Amino acid sequence: MIEHGETGLPRRKKIRVLVVDDSRTMRQIIRACLEKDPQLEVIAEASGASEARDAINAYSPDVMTLDVEMPKMNGLEFLKRVMRHRPMPVIMVSSMTQKGSKAAIAALANGAVECVEKPCAVGSSGSFAKLPALIKVAAVARTGQIRGPISQAAKQHTAGHSGDGRYVFIGGSTGAVEAIERILLSFPPTCPPTLITQHMPKEFLASFAARLNPRVEPMVKLAQDGESLESGKVLIAPGGDTHLAISGKGAPRVSLVEAPERNGHRPSVDILFESAASLGSKAVGAILTGMGNDGAAGLLKMKAAGSRTVAQSEDSCVVFGMPRVAGEYGAVEHWCDIDAMASYLLHSCWEKTGRS
Known part of the structure; x- marks a missing residue:
């Protein structure tokens, strides 16, 4: 019997990686970072889309790291072609410029598993500390799921309703950029x-909010400390030095909490969900695709307080980590495919009498 590791891959098999970046120095930094891990092997490098296409055909890598900003054909356009013709796990590597962050978010919405920022200084690999772990997650991620546009029938089904005094709380990680966008595409302007x-x-969160706002009917923006929670408004954790939470029961407001990382993350889903538990049956919590266990404990507190709770189904997750752990904790009341998630959340808010 072949023994399997935490990633689900056989321990004897190395994960074969293709590194694509127009900078030779950056390719060397990424290679050096990855080859410190005995489970990873860089099998080829490419300086652009043409070389990368040839390398994919020649070596069939398990995972590709892809530079966002490249000459001739940028990483986003090449990603779209890869996902159409030869779907595979891709991790985007982006500069922290506005242009780079915007393209990185678009890449995540188009099927990339994750995005990491480039080191601030040449010769530094500090920003890549989590890259080997991300490569291992990407190697077993569900990629290449081609989803059609949200149907007009689905949008009409959820139109014209408000929250009936209830609030929605959503947490996600790896793969959740696309998931969140699909949920909000079915939200009415009075969500x-x-x-x-x-x-x-x-920086990526700012670009995420900027991408969503013109695409969906509700208003989407980064949350501000002390901001009121209103129908038709979607607030995204700004990250950085703060976690997103709420305070106050009668008329809850945003509370941006300066605190250390929780479960390795800032912002942390657990902190949001724990604060939401104070609303009891007025809250609905959803945990989406992602690696790790962040959000599971908080979702359990919400359920114990009388909140409705839902998790993304395994088949529709890119990485069935956070929802799986939440299920193991007993925190999940209902499981939902991502394209049914918006309907479930909205109908949970429209119910006239608590739990059904």
């Missing part, structure tokens, strides 16, 4: 007040 914690650097 319940909604707060979202997504694991990402603050």
Whole structure:
């Protein structure tokens, strides 16, 4: 019998990685970072889309790291072609510029598993500390799921309703950029007040909110400390030095909490969900695709307080980590495919009498 490791891959098999970046120095930094891990092997490098295409055909890598900003064909356009013709796990590598962050978010919405920021200084690999772990997660992630556009029938089904005094809280990580976008595409302009914690650097979170706002009917923005929770408004954790939470029961407001990382993350889903538990049956919590266990304990507190709780189904998750742990904790009341998630959340808010 072949023994399997935590990633689900056989321990004897190395994960074969293709590194794509127009900078030779950056390729060397990424290679050096990955090859410190005995489970990883860089089998090829490419300086652009053409070389990368040839390397994919020649070596069939398990995972590809892909630079966002490249000459001739940028990483986003190449990613779209890869996902159409040869779907595979891709981790985007982005500069922290506005242009780079915007493209990185678009890449995550188009099927990339994760995005990491480039080191601030040449010769530094500090920003890549989590890259080997991300490669291992990507190697077993569900990629290449082609989802059609949200149907008009689905949008009409959820139109014209408000939250009936209830609030929605959503937490996600790896793979959740696309999941959150699909949920919000089915939200009406009068959706319940909604707060979202997504694991990402603050620059990416700003670009995430900026991408969503013109695409969906509710207003989407980064949360501000002391801000009111209102129907038709979706607030995203700004990250950086703070976690997103709420305070006050009668008329809850945003509370941006300066605190250390929780479960390795800032912003942390657990902190959002724990604060939401104070609302009891007025809250609905959803945990989406992602690695690790962040959010599971908080979702259990919400359920114990009388909140409705839901988790993304295994088949529709890119990484069935956070929902799986939440299920093991007994925190999940209902499981939902991602394209049924918006309907479940909204109908949970429209119920006239607590739990059904």
